[in-house]
Amino acid sequence: GENVEQHPSTLSVQEGDSAVIKCTYSDSASNYFPWYKQELGKRPQLIIDIRSNVGEKKDQRIAVTLNKTAKHFSLHITETQPEDSAVYFCAASKMSGGYNKLIFGAGTRLAVHP
């Protein structure tokens, strides 16, 4: 079955610096790659997603890139702010039977220091 590896497990940056989180997936049929942000004790919330027919997507300070050949995708956060501190999860899925079952990475704990 699908397996998603996520690195690093923890990331500490200074406010204003950039942060990059990388994920690899195993199933070449995967075609949907969302990123979720989870603050302590709260629900995971979608921050950006990308589908396999595009290589890059940007939304203000957040961007995601996808390399289908290498089966990896990355989250880039620029001009980090303390409120970006949270755990970030990547996920991969493929449409099968009319639904997409998300397979998550283990998460990256991002700390942004003022």
Place this chain on the structure above:
Amino acid sequence: GAGVSQSPRYKVAKRGQDVALRCDPISGHVSLFWYQQALGQGPEFLTYFQNEAQLDKSGLPSDRFFAERPEGSVSTLKIQRTQQEDSAVYLCASSGGGTTEAFFGQGTRLTVV
């Protein structure tokens, strides 16, 4: 409601007890998922419903886990004879179907003592 609602938020069970966790999805959402999130880990898929039909239960860890969604809206995850390894946050998510965004509830933190 405005989002996915889960209850209770916290549940402490003695080993061997049965528990029932409730999920109220966003109104009109066809798809409903249950995930298990162990401490410091990513959510792991348990089961999927399309309306009232349970189409995928491949992630349920044992036959002590049972889920239902009898009228295609509210869902209940039941765990019989709880064990310590069942301690985790149980997340419910709903979506409009396909690869549309999955919205998560706040989860139920289950602690088995």
